[in-house]
Amino acid sequence: MGLANDQIETVADSRDKDTFLQGVKDCVPTLLGYLSIGFAAGVIERTAGLSIAEIALISLILYAGSAQFIAAGMMAASSSITTIIITIFFVNLRHLLLSAALAPYFRHLSPLRNMLVGSLLTDESFGVAINEAAKKNYISEKWMHGLNITAYLNWCAANIAGAFFGQWISNPETLGLDFALTAMFIGLLVLSMLSRKKMKRDVVVAIIAVVIAVGTSSMLSGSMGVIVATILASTIGMVIEKWK
Amino acid sequence: MEVRLDVFLMIVGAALVTFIPRVLPLMVLSRFQLPEWATRWLSYVPISVMAALVAQEIFKNGEKASLSINNVELLAAIPTFFIAIKTRSLLVTVLAGIIVVMVLRFLFPS
Numbered sequence: 001m002g003l004a005n006d007q008i009e010t011v012a013d014s015r016d017k018d019t020f021l022q023g024v025k026d027c028v029p030t031l032l033g034y035l036s037i038g039f040a041a042g043v044i045e046r047t048a049g050l051s052i053a054e055i056a057l058i059s060l061i062l063y064a065g066s067a068q069f070i071a072a073g074m075m076a077a078s079s080s081i082t083t084i085i086i087t088i089f090f091v092n093l094r095h096l097l098l099s100a101a102l103a104p105y106f107r108h109l110s111p112l113r114n115m116l117v118g119s120l121l122t123d124e125s126f127g128v129a130i131n132e133a134a135k136k137n138y139i140s141e142k143w144m145h146g147l148n149i150t151a152y153l154n155w156c157a158a159n160i161a162g163a164f165f166g167q168w169i170s171n172p173e174t175l176g177l178d179f180a181l182t183a184m185f186i187g188l189l190v191l192s193m194l195s196r197k198k199m200k201r202d203v204v205v206a207i208i209a210v211v212i213a214v215g216t217s218s219m220l221s222g223s224m225g226v227i228v229a230t231i232l233a234s235t236i237g238m239v240i241e242k243w244k
Numbered sequence: 245m246e247v248r249l250d251v252f253l254m255i256v257g258a259a260l261v262t263f264i265p266r267v268l269p270l271m272v273l274s275r276f277q278l279p280e281w282a283t284r285w286l287s288y289v290p291i292s293v294m295a296a297l298v299a300q301e302i303f304k305n306g307e308k309a310s311l312s313i314n315n316v317e318l319l320a321a322i323p324t325f326f327i328a329i330k331t332r333s334l335l336v337t338v339l340a341g342i343i344v345v346m347v348l349r350f351l352f353p354s
Contacts, residue, residue: 051246237288
């Protein structure tokens, strides 16, 4: 990563060619994903009882698919605000890793400009950006903003469109829409496992998490079970890796 | 069309705990490095939390978290897993999962 930092300095000239507009264009392949999952999230939020104004607000200031699905699901199950926020905190801790992985490419920027780069970071925009970094050894700030802002606007639009559509769906369960959340978690779980080279350990950690989540859910609430399972299973994973 | 106070507080709180992990490493990692154990612990968080959430979704029944198995969702989770592994696409996985559940609920109405 230190090497990448040196290369950032030497390619400062070519960096200017990577415009905001190029970032917009490089976002296009991911747009279908944002649109459909955003639309599904809007429908779920609507059927969980959120108003259209609330859905606009949640997509504008939270801007995180998994967090919005969780908020909707847990609100429908009448969980407390505190347990919803704690669950979302743990789910979104993964952003620490994405943000940390991009940090070497933006070391030349001030903390404030780094904050602007990070504030719209998602799993998908990270994926596109880290690919770009692998090809070019640098990431242009303008390009990154083009990518991030395009994704953001599409997500918000899809969410609100889903919210409007959602008010006409009286029974989302017969359409299988409530399973969108579970399917998304399955997808994220599989994708994060496939992107690492620790398959056996990952499977062990996942099974431990499942057992603890199911076990504690009968004693605590479901969302507290998720928090306990996350902390214990991650710690076990860390320990296994250390003493293997 | 109104915004309720408790929903507003939930959104602001959730936004805050999402914003901080997004920006903190970018803002401070040029100044210091996370300890190695912390990086390693964090690398297991996505897998643990997603697995726990999948389990919670599949094994809960209705409003209350309980151990009674929701058969349709458990059944649907199996092909959804294989589709995720095969396609490596979040979008295809979500769409396929929805369709599988829809078909299963049509075949086995509860």
